[in-house]
Amino acid sequence: MADAADKTNGSAGDGAFVKPDPPGYFEGESMSRRKALTVAGQALGGIAGAVIVLPAVGFAVAPIFDRPKERWEGVGPISRFTDKTYTPVVFTLVDGIGEAGKTTAYVRKAIPRPPFNETQPYEPYVAISTRCAHLGCPVRFVEAANNFICPCHGGVYDFEGKVVGGPPVRPLDRFQTRVRNGQVEIGPRYSVTSQLDPVRARDPGEFTGGIWNIIYPPRPDTFPAPSGG
Amino acid sequence: MRLPVPQALRRPQRPGEGNGAGPAERLRETPADLVGWLDERTGGASFLTGLLYRKVPKGTNWFYTLGSATLFAFTVQAVTGVFLAMYYDPSPTQAYGSISHLTSDVFLGEFVRGMHKWGASVMIILIWLHMARTYIFGAYKYPRELNWVIGVTLLILTMVMGFTGYLLPFDQRSFWATEVGNNITGTGPLVGPYLADFLRAGAEFGPSTLSRFYAIHMLLVPGLIIALIGAHLYLVVKLGTTAPPWLEPKRSRAVVKEERV
Numbered sequence: 280m281a282d283a284a285d286k287t288n289g290s291a292g293d294g295a296f297v298k299p300d301p302p303g304y305f306e307g308e309s310m311s312r313r314k315a316l317t318v319a320g321q322a323l324g325g326i327a328g329a330v331i332v333l334p335a336v337g338f339a340v341a342p343i344f345d346r347p348k349e350r351w352e353g354v355g356p357i358s359r360f361t362d363k364t365y366t367p368v369v370f371t372l373v374d375g376i377g378e379a380g381k382t383t384a385y386v387r388k389a390i391p392r393p394p395f396n397e398t399q400p401y402e403p404y405v406a407i408s409t410r411c412a413h414l415g416c417p418v419r420f421v422e423a424a425n426n427f428i429c430p431c432h433g434g435v436y437d438f439e440g441k442v443v444g445g446p447p448v449r450p451l452d453r454f455q456t457r458v459r460n461g462q463v464e465i466g467p468r469y470s471v472t473s474q475l476d477p478v479r480a481r482d483p484g485e486f487t488g489g490i491w492n493i494i495y496p497p498r499p500d501t502f503p504a505p506s507g508g
Numbered sequence: 509m510r511l512p513v514p515q516a517l518r519r520p521q522r523p524g525e526g527n528g529a530g531p532a533e534r535l536r537e538t539p540a541d542l543v544g545w546l547d548e549r550t551g552g553a554s555f556l557t558g559l560l561y562r563k564v565p566k567g568t569n570w571f572y573t574l575g576s577a578t579l580f581a582f583t584v585q586a587v588t589g590v591f592l593a594m595y596y597d598p599s600p601t602q603a604y605g606s607i608s609h610l611t612s613d614v615f616l617g618e619f620v621r622g623m624h625k626w627g628a629s630v631m632i633i634l635i636w637l638h639m640a641r642t643y644i645f646g647a648y649k650y651p652r653e654l655n656w657v658i659g660v661t662l663l664i665l666t667m668v669m670g671f672t673g674y675l676l677p678f679d680q681r682s683f684w685a686t687e688v689g690n691n692i693t694g695t696g697p698l699v700g701p702y703l704a705d706f707l708r709a710g711a712e713f714g715p716s717t718l719s720r721f722y723a724i725h726m727l728l729v730p731g732l733i734i735a736l737i738g739a740h741l742y743l744v745v746k747l748g749t750t751a752p753p754w755l756e757p758k759r760s761r762a763v764v765k766e767e768r769v
Contacts, residue, residue, distance in 0.1 A: 376714065
């Protein structure tokens, strides 16, 4: 290839001076033995390193892509809940970690909003998560004020869970609900936009709706929102 | 009475002292003691004398000990941490119980845990003071920029230690502080949500969150810190320390002014 031309020192005409091989090169070699062994050694070391590091990193990162089994838990007969006020229920959100896996939700009967039709995504009950949309402290419902109030940084939400004060960036999360055998059951978490449209669950502190759904992308370890959004 | 210092650990002679101590002379004084025996085989003593008798600039003062103080605080954390790990159980159902057992039942348990707990705050305070000293004395300037970068990395890793260690007692305060800390991580645009999931090992605080924090706290980050402290000290010894900024340079003001152009 280019080697032959290189050796003629640019002036092929007289042919008097032939550029010597670089030291360590044998006739016709494009690479010295030392260089070949160096490259091979480094490549081998790189492969050995990758064989260790890649599975280890994958092992540590895997939970991001692993969606747990969908979990539904009965929290009481339908007679326990009204559409006038919230009833606190405690249920297990994550199995196997005892008290740390339990959480509180406030449940009430949903009030269907017009237009009433069969295709409207309709949750029979509203289950408000107590995880504050600011940084995740547990909010409580204060009957006298008809508000949800967070103890950590002063977030306040109205009866529907919409922000009315403090630092929270979106309304309170909700849980999917359904009725089985006269029991109200609570399922996976979902988040809502400021208009209460369901979106896939986001962590606290993350805005929802519009461009924010891209800036805070949905994560594969959460469940699709009830309306498929 | 002066204790006999092994030949290999004695202060090296200053230029002009002695009669030309060189390799040949050192060979003549073939050591018959343990330190000499080790030194002959490792060269460790000349390394140590180079480290311990290195020149420091005029005006070196107590502020220059903040780095060593931080190193000492880290050593306390490392030693007490190893012994706490002998009793601690990083499972969500056992962690709190193992900590209260360690604190109230184990001999000196409260003391060792207290050292680790308060030592953590001491280390954070000292590392910030050390950084302030470096900044105020201008010790981050050429040729020590790389050491500044390593130092800032060590500062960040120390804060990571504080964050991950806070969860381990697994009481209410630990749990909610970690919830809040994870959620702050999640507010970073685009990658934040995935980082939070990585820390938590899932979308919610789950079965392996605690053991993940434990592994980061006692294996991953300490290893990095030890390696970086090694690099940090190597550069300190290699480059030397700076004189305090209030010391006048030995050149005349005119020369200094000319050099600034």
